[in-house]
Amino acid sequence: MKKTYRVTIDQKLCKGCSLCVNFCPKKNLAFKDGILTFAGECSGCMLCVRYCPDFGITVQEGK
Ligand code: SF4
Ligand code: SF4
Numbered sequence: 061m062k063k064t065y066r067v068t069i070d071q072k073l074c075k076g077c078s079l080c081v082n083f084c085p086k087k088n089l090a091f092k093d094g095i096l097t098f099a100g101e102c103s104g105c106m107l108c109v110r111y112c113p114d115f116g117i118t119v120q121e122g123k
Pocket of ligand 2: 076077079080
């Protein structure tokens with residue numbers, strides 16, 4: 061079975077730098093009205109987690 065990943069954004073930690081938006085190969089992250097949002101299917105590549113300077117994103121396996 062295909063693995064699924066849950067992406068959680070901590071709005072208190074996110075400083076809005078857009079690094080994760082640019083690094084996500086699936087284009088899952090975007091700003092809507094100044095708030096970082098996740099939509100789509102996460103491949104679990106962890107690039108957003110690795111590049112966020114503020115530890116604002118966590119990605120966990122499973123729904
Ligand atoms: S883990 Fe990879 S695919 Fe998933 S949201 Fe982060 S950058 Fe995008
Ligand atoms: S990389 Fe981190 S601080 Fe920058 S927009 Fe993404 S979650 Fe926010």
